[in-house]
Amino acid sequence: MTGVLAPLPVLLPLLGAAGTLLVGRHPAVQRVLSVVVLIAVLSVSVVLLLRADALGATAVSVGGWPVPLGIVLVVDRLSALMLVVASAVALGVLVFAVGQGATDGSEQTPLSVFHPTFLVLVAGVSNAFLAGDLFNLYVGFEILLMASYVLLTLGGTAPRIRGGITYVVVSLMSSLVFLAAIGLVYAATGTVNLAQLAVRLGELPAGTQVLLQSMLLVAFCIKAAVFPLSAWLPDSYPTAPAPVTAVFAGLLTKVGVYAIIRTQTLLFPGGALDTVLMCAALATMLIGILGAIAQTDIRRILSFTLVSHIGYMVFGIGLATSAGLAGAIFYVAHHIAIQTTLFLVAGLVERQGGSTAVDRLGGLAKASPLLAVLFFVPAMNLAGIPPFSGFIGKLGLLRAGVAEGSPLALVLVAGGVVTSLLTLIAVARVWTRAFWRPRTQQPGRDTARAAASDAGPDTPDGEVTDGNGSAPVLVGQSARRAARQAAWVRHTQVATASEADDDRAEERDDDDEVHPLPGVMLATTGALVALTVALTVIAGPLYGLASRAADDLRERTPYLESVADVAVLR
Amino acid sequence: MTPTIVLPVIIGGLYAAGVYLLLDRSLTRVLLGFLLLGNATNLLLLSVGGPGGLAPILGYAEAEEMSDPLPQALILTAIVITFGVAAFMLAMIHRSWRLVNEENVGTDEEDRRVAARSDTDADELDPDDLAPEDRPAGHADSLRIRAGAVRGIPSDDVDLPSASAR
């Protein structure tokens, strides 16, 4: 049963891609085809998850070749869980994109290119999750990367090309490191089958082990955007069309995280580099979130929070305790859903307000209360406000850190808490400025009001009855006025400086009338928001699953025995 | 297995050259660097297959005198992948040339703009820099005497929104 289903999450999207290519001239057929395919993938994944949780891990040897000759696909709790979340999110994004394409025509996203590429992307992601073979994992990565190159540069506008170049070259770098690492692993062990590696690597000298581990780690940390290998992400992601950014933010980095989890637990259980991981996690969390504080564009803010929260997961991995891994796994699931949702919401905001630059937006809560809800709930979720899943994941990680109790772990707990607070500040700013603040109060528009208020306090000075009280007051006020005017001038300058980019925002700046949002996009985003909230409701079973998966990872035996008995693997 | 000296030297040389080109600003050279690195990595993969042998084709050679076929399969896959990526990058180079008539790695303006930011948003300003009606209630040094005040009653009152005003 599982043997039949396991290849489908890869095979179905590939066949679907072939189909969409063949019917390239009929967009309608393409849409239907790809939606149907992804629904099928989702349902298959769900079945796989249920079976994996009930029956434990299962391995499928492709082409019926005896292990370890051929390639095996392994479905264990972790990979099945990842499959389900990923395919669910992918389906949501696809529907959103279809809705957008239906309204925009194929201007923003040429569908004939989008659909096959998107399907291949999904196939690549699934393949990476299923791979029981190091080189096949590499191939999975390459598939999804190649697809992501194409999606990122859709339409070929200047900013997308520039962002695309950064993204492509850095990804190539990581792939080269990965490929070289595979070569080294094969050199040392004579195999690329993960299960067999788990056995054989253990017999190598410790020095060589940690060397190979570090090579793989560097490769995956680039893909997962772990500081200091993360700077490429905020430059490239925000340029893509909303659905593309959404699926990237949700899935791609998490595939890297998945690879880290898999290799760290299965291949290198010794935990030789845990300290390095923990420090990297701390830096990622803090520097990432500081980046978010500094930004003024919603998409970039989200990109930086994305980087920062990768730190949470790495923290959980670095703890290398079952509890830590469980927290990390749950957080991955949560983060896939939440980031995708928020980027889709950002897409809606751009439609509604004509821009994603916070200084250019305003009064959205009044203009579209529904949109306000759609933003506020996931935003609070991202900031880890209870009872949402973000809080639950964070709680699990912090608790694991406290339980582990080492000084470094406690430092990371503190770091995690600070990150959470700063995240809240970042999203609260977006809320207060883009959703609460009326357009009339945007920076650069305030000058008139500022002048008025300047006049305000000065008038009474004449009528002040109490002499000795007024003198210091006057001084205070003139000083204050100067400061204030300076401040307003600064705003105007910034505003005018940032006017240039987006002329659509320009013309919309002056009219505050509501731009209706397409129903499909609203509905999809709403569904995803509902999904993120549902994570809270089903948190009990979900977290239970996560901790069972974590236990499997710590034991390793479930995985190994699913592939073959250890004697064969030697 | 005993490593050779020649292959590591070639690999190292190719890597060095590739990295140097990769760090250039010209996209063409970046791509060339990437190709060199690709070749180097393939050679690395080949070298780890152990000492060379006869072509792994039955009938042409016996199993034990063959070179290791697995790395060869991996390399072949890698070669083709590299070609696909290279073609795509060339298309990107061409596109960027058509767009901005340069094929250089650009700098992200938004990053530089953010790095140069010195402003504070109105919602984050120091209270002293705010219009009086916007100052928080009880902000100590906004202590002042207001028009029509009853004699001698100081206050740090700021006009809170009143029910009828709303």
Place this chain on the structure above:
Amino acid sequence: MTALLLLHLIAALGAPLLVRWWGRAAFLVLALVPGAALAWLLVQLSVVLAGGVVEETTSWIPALDLAVTLRLDALSLTIAALVTGVGALVLLYCARYVGRDEEGTARFAACLTGFAGAMLGLVLADDLLLLYVFWELTTVLSFLLIGGDGARLAGRRAATQALVLTTAGGLAMLVGLLLLGQASGSWLLSEVVADPGTGPAVTAGMLLVLAGAVTKSALVPFHFWLPAAMEAPTPVSAYLHAAAMVKAGIYLVARLAPGLAEVPGWRPVLIGLGLATMLVGGWRALRQTDLKLLLAFGTVSQLGFLMVLLGGGSRELAAAGLAMTCAHALFKSTLFLSVGVIDHATGTRDLRRVSGLGRQLPALAVIATAAAASMAGLPPLLGFVGKEAAFAALWDGGLPDRTTAALVLAGLVLGSTFTVAYSARFLWGAFARKPGTPPAEVAHPPGPLFLTAPAVLALAGLVAGPASPALEPLVAGYADTLPLLAPEPEQLGLWHGWQPALLLSAVTLLGGLGLFAVRARVSRVQERLAVGASADEGYWNVLQGLDRLAVLVTGTTQRGSLPAYLGTILVVLLALPGTLLVTRAPWPAEWRAWDTPAQALVGAVMLIAAALALRIRQRLSAVLVVGITGYGLALLFALQGAPDLALTQFLVETLTLVVFVLVLRKLPKDIAERHRGRERAARGAIAVAVGALMGVIGAVAMAVRTATPVSVDYPEEAYEYGGGQNVVNVTLVDIRAWDTLGEISLLVVAATGVASLVFLRHRTGGVDRAEDLQLRPDGVSPRRAPRRRWLAATATLDPQRRSVVLEVITRLLFHSILVFSLYLLFSGHNEPGGGFAGGLVAGLALVLRYLAGGRYELGEAARVAPGLLLGSGLLVAGGSGAAGLLAGEDVLQSAILQVTLPVLGDVKLVTSLFFDMGVYLIVVGLVLDVLRSLGAELDRQDDEDDPIGLQPGEVVVR
């Protein structure tokens, strides 16, 4: 209890709907929800008074010990009663306070109802983490309630400030709770209090939890968010910022005191901060002119008072504290609501503008006076009872240390004096007639419903005073969990005979009235003492410091330049694996020179070529020398005994060169040098280091190999199951076919991507066919092309571009090349070749046609759209994989078919051949796509861009 919480949730979610239906009348219905909760609580009263507890547990996240565990005991019942009672009345009040169909009413109603639920959950929760959940919920809801519609800058700032401060405290508290839970081994409040455990962890946890309580209850130095929060509409101030939310910290302290009061640090923190807050708040309240702000600072002061009492950790102080908490909730919410009425009626709250209201609103005046009297601690009101009990408790006992007790007592007396003073100031400001100020005109006088809520609350305060002995059992139910320090417990009550406490009360009363009498002088003193700085100032400075830090850090880490990022990656590569390589890894024991000397020769050539590539600035030559390294690599492959690799590498290298040429012909000839010397040096250093690393690392890795490679079994397995003699090919299309499947799908995407970057809007352009052109009837060009047309469309080319030789060669070779490619495809299973090689060869044939005859020739050569080739190829390959599944075998499982055909005799066919055909198709499709876009389409764009420079005789198609 869970049901009650759910009821609140449902009501909150449904509130917008109700408001839409019934307008502000919806509040009347919503008020029933907390009302119901209150009723239920009263029903439980008997159980609790009997010393019992009501418990309820619903599992949520067992893995984290996070369950919905609710527990009702004396303390939680007291606070819960306050929360629900005041909540119900406030909602009732809103039904008149809110304007008819005023905008945002729905949001307001939902948030307020939701808050009531969250607050109830907070006081009922017995699970440490659940407590935190509700704690944060109240924070977020207060954020929304303070911000309102967000139109006012001050409102936004106040809301954010409250959110950030209380969340910061809350997060500290979360860590504290985790530490406590860890130390005590239980995650239930009741058990933690019963046995908190010992050690630094407990102390640290306690302090962190207190941080949460202190911020939430607006103690110095975090008091400033509370007055700022007065931006919120009055009902919110009355409920959140007087009765409920700010009491959360008080409640938490009261809850933990029985367990943690003896932990070092507890008393100093709470009593110190409490006293300071009480004094600062009272002092500041004395100079407010906005009635609401006056009350706000009064609240701050009272919160300090309560914190001292409940943090004291003794039975008598706790009893006084609980009584005082009730009293405060009652009178403070009454006063806020009254201010709301005044505001509503006169349109101002400025005590310098409202004059003579006592005459015009007598009922309100009575209500407010009763409440203010309770605040001032006048008998017979509850406020008096509480304060009296506090003084009495501290007079003998109260705190373990006598001197502290004395100091605290002094502080409380002073604070209470302030309280009396600002109570008087409030009454005077709200109702007195002020000389020289015209009596305020009452625009719309309050109706009975509007006055109900304050009236009921004031009445409660009035009744509770004389009836205070009735409260004793409830209060004792909590207080008895704490040690008694005084000689004997004192019952709550109005009259305890002539005792020092009574004297102190009198002192406070007289002192307060005195202060009020000399208010003018007091205010001048205040002016002089007014400090320029404030905690609020500090908050904003911290925030701006944060901004500056953020910009600084981001500016340095986020350079926005690709080389910088790559450099970082490489440096990390050197720092981590590099260091490990040098320090930890065992290096190979012995080396050998080479496999064959030829390697050295080829290698030397390759290195020279690579070195040249660094220097050459001319694009094409640079590409060529890089190509040399590629061909060299092919040679090395051949030497190593890998013919398939050599073949593929050779073909790919050639094709790469072609594509390069296609693109580079549009770019300037030379590459401009843009690097300063220092940059080049750095690059060089990194490059050399990385080169060394990667060169050595492989050797190091292979030196430790002891295991036999899995591939030893490949040859016979390949023949047995794969039915092929070319092991590499069998590996590709069978053993590791899954890789190949992924790889070809990658090629499909790459081709699509190239096309999309050139055609942008659609997958691919139309096919250029020669028929589309009308050639001029007869060319007049003197140098005509030869009449004999070797190729289909070469006539479309400028004669000068044509080369007859090339045409002839192409004509002769094209089809034979195609045949050869098919041969490679079919024979690949047993000899060098296979789908890749075949496809590449076919692709080269197309290249030849294009080079010889231009884009129309290409159109003639391949009339099919590349998308179809790619799609069908992927379909064939993937389908052959699916076929295995359908046949009930594993995916991509191959079968060997032996068929006897009439002519050919026995034919052995391996199904994996179909897979290889898919590969072949896709490779051809890729090449075709590249030629179409980077070749033909670019030509077309040129023709359209600059018709200038066309030769006579050349035809341009528009």
